[in-house]
Amino acid sequence: MDRLINKENVSRRMTGRILLNLIFKVLFLLATMFGLFVLGVLLYRIFTQGIGSLSMDFFTNFASRKPEEAGIKAALTGTIWLMGVVTPVTLILGVGTSLYLEEYAPKNKMTTFIQINISNLAGVPSIVFGLLGLTIFVRAFAMGQSVLAAGLTMSLLILPVIIVAGQEAIRGVPKDLRAASYAMGATKWQTIVRVVLPAAIPGIITGAILALSRAIGETAPLVVVGIPMFIAFLPKTIFDTFTVLPMQIYNWTSRPQEEFQAVAAAGIIVLMVLLISMNSVAVLIRNKFQKRY
Amino acid sequence: MAVNHGSEQSIQKMIFEKKQQKNKRWNVEKIIPFLLLITAAISVLTTVGIVLTLVFETFTFFERVSIIEFFTADKWYPFSATAASYGIMPLIVGTLKIAFIAALVAVPIGLASAIYLSEYASEKARRIIKPLLEILAGVPTIVYGFFALTFVTPLLRDLFPGLEIFNALSPGIVVGIMIIPMIASLSEDAMSSVPRSIREGAYAMGATKFETAIKVILPAALSGIIASVVLALSRAIGETMIVSVAGGSTPSMNMDVTSSIQTMTSYIVQVSTGDAGFGTTIYYSIYAVGMTLFVFTLLMNILAQFISRKFREEY
Known part of the structure; x- marks a missing residue:
């Protein structure tokens, strides 16, 4: 019997192909899990290494030459000070730029240039921003290794991130809302402040966090700017010198004594808890408040 | 009549005030885009700053060390x-x-x-x-x-x-x-x-x-x-x-x-x-x-x- 489709032949060929599909499905899944596995190992290792050094004293002590007395008082306070400079500067510059690009900028070469410039700026290694900060803020403007100099350097570094997030949020506000506002007699700026920004704020906040x-x-940029790693006082103004958590961790990591590794791990735990809670808040805001129009 | 006169005055006043307000609004409308343009310019200035910083200081470096040595020496x-x-x-x-x-x-x-x-x-x-x-x-x-x-x-x-x-x-x-x-x-x-x-x-x-x-x-x-x-x-x-x-x-x-x-x-x-x-x-x-x-x-x-x-x- 000569049939058009030879069932045996087909099934013989298909088993191989289906098997291949299955094998690669498992391989692809394993590759995906690899990243998550490493993340798990990393968090577990740091937790077990550092938990022993984590105590109340760790938060209230300054850095010390003795590992058992070392603490993150200066570093944690410094990180908060740094955020005190970076947050307002990036919010004003970032939201301002994204408003300009989305609402006001004419469609010309200048605007395209600014846009391309921002996306290229996002690809510049952070250490190069450190060189910029060292030359302009620390030396040319004579700010020294201060909270202000470091804060401005960091602000420029994260500016592209917040601009892109702001632009996406503003672009997500539908034209109808704007048109309705104009129809009520509102001016452009009134529309932006009372209609566009409130609607875009969840996206902007998520991006900012x-x-x-x-x-x-x-x-890296702070190393180049010259922020000290060993400090036993707190800054009083933004013109004082200071240190931050990552710098303190770097200092402890690069010490040869084994005991400091545990202290470094404890510092990393604090840093990671801070970052993961910030990220969770960002995701929460995104899921909770972001309206889909 | 006195009442009428008063309301006429107040309407005139209202129109005047409204005009002033509008002027103020128009000023805001003109200033804001300019201010926002300045914030947008900062990002461009950053790039300019990076390039100028690197170029100037690199030139100083090449005054002391030859550029040929920099790219060809293997140590x-x-x-x-x-x-x-x-x-x-x-x-x-x-x-x-x-x-x-x-x-x-x-x-x-x-x-x-x-x-x-x-x-x-x-x-x-x-x-x-x-x-x-x-x-x-x-x-x-x-x-x-x-x-x-x-x-x-x-x-x-x-x-x-x-x-x-x-x-x-x-x-x-x-x-x-x-x-x-x-x-x-x-x-x-x-x-x-x-x-x-x-x-x-x-x-x-x-x-x-x-x-x-x-x-x-x-x-x-x-x-x-x-x-x-x-x-x-x-x-x-x-x-x-x-x-x-x-x-x-x-x-x-x-x-x-x-x-x-x-x-x-x-x-x-x-x-x-x-x-x-x-x-x-x-x-x-x-x-x-x-x-x-x-x-x-x-x-x-x-x-x-x-x-x-x-x-x-x-x-």
């Missing part, structure tokens, strides 16, 4:  | 008091070693993850896995550095007894892990944007999911995938803390990955944490190295944009 959490974890 | 001995040599090649070799090892780790794993997420995973699984991978991307680099030095290096030394404490292998692998989410996420975006109809066309011809992914989706999304790899490698080249903590500080030209190396970024860190004073040749050398790094990453970013724009398949 993610950008700030990047600034909290960055080390 | 980087800036700290030698008697025979200082500034040849950037060893630093570039160290940087490329890290990027190469990172690519070996991140390209297969990142691509496989992207294929799984885009072609195999259910919507629910994707919604759980993607944010978790994003956490991996958000881990600070100093934490990765600590992980490389205290976990990956000892682990590798158990496997390869000849490995030095500071080597290229361990930070290379960890940089690779760091850029996995970037390749996975960007490639997944590229694959997901291949239209459903093409995918279903392949299924209708009897292709399995694997065959569809490899023979149909991958070629269709290739420009986005290559762009994601180039972007991720540019991140690997600019990565600083992992290589500073776990890579050591020995500039070398050899292809050995088991011994201590120095990258462009870790050299800048070494000088910044050391005590080379302002105005010394060593001080200016970090700008020349930073300039080289900047040009490397800028070219790669432009290449990535060019690839994704030029070779995009339009449907």
Whole structure:
């Protein structure tokens, strides 16, 4: 019997192909799990290494030459000070730029240039921003290794992130809302302040938190700017010198004594808890308040 | 009449006030765009600042060290008091070693993850896995550095007894892990944007999911995938803390990955944490190295944009 479709032949060929599909499905799944597995190992290792050094004293002590007395008082306070400078500067510059690009900018070469410039700026290694901060803020403007100099450097570093997030949020506000506002006699700026910004604010805040959490974890630019790693006092103004958590961790990590590794791990736990809670808040805001029009 | 007169006056007054208000409003309307333009200009000024800073300080460096030596000499001995040599090649070799090892780790794993997420995973699984991978991307680099030095290096030394404490292998692998989410996420975006109809066309011809992914989706999304790899490698080249903590500080030209190396970024860190004073040749050398790094990453970013724009398949 000569049939058009030879069932045996087909099924023989298909088993191989279906098996291949299955094998690769498992391989692809394993590859996906690999990243998550490493994340798990990393968190577990750091937790077990550092939990022993985590105590109340760890938060209230300054850095010390003795590992058992070392604490993060200066570093944690410094991180908060740094955020005190970075948050307002990036919010004003970031939201301002995204408003300009989305609402006001004419469609011309200048605007395209600004847009391309921002996306290229996002790809510049953070250490190069450190060189910029060292030359312009620390030396040319004579700010020294201050909270202000470091804060401005960090602000420029995360600016592209917040601009892109702001632009996406503003673009997500539908034209109808704007048109309705204009129809009521509102001017452009009134429309922006009372209609566009309130609707875009969840997206902007989410982007801002993610950008700030990047600034909290960055080390390289601050190393180049020359922020000290060993400090036993707190800054009183933004013109004082200071240190931050990642710098303190870097200092402890690069010490040869084994005991400091535990202290470094404890510092990392604090840093990671800070970052993960910030990220959770960002995701929460995104899921809770972001309206779909 | 007196009442009428009063109301006339007040209407006039109201019109006058309204006009004034309107004037004020118009002023705001004119000032605001200008203020916003200034904030937008800051981002351009930042780029200008970076370029000018690097160019000026690099020029000062080249007044002391010849540009030919910088690019051709094969030794980087800036700290030698008697025979200082500034040849950037060893630093570039160290940087490329890290990027190469990172690519070996991140390209297969990142691509496989992207294929799984885009072609195999259910919507629910994707919604759980993607944010978790994003956490991996958000881990600070100093934490990765600590992980490389205290976990990956000892682990590798158990496997390869000849490995030095500071080597290229361990930070290379960890940089690779760091850029996995970037390749996975960007490639997944590229694959997901291949239209459903093409995918279903392949299924209708009897292709399995694997065959569809490899023979149909991958070629269709290739420009986005290559762009994601180039972007991720540019991140690997600019990565600083992992290589500073776990890579050591020995500039070398050899292809050995088991011994201590120095990258462009870790050299800048070494000088910044050391005590080379302002105005010394060593001080200016970090700008020349930073300039080289900047040009490397800028070219790669432009290449990535060019690839994704030029070779995009339009449907």
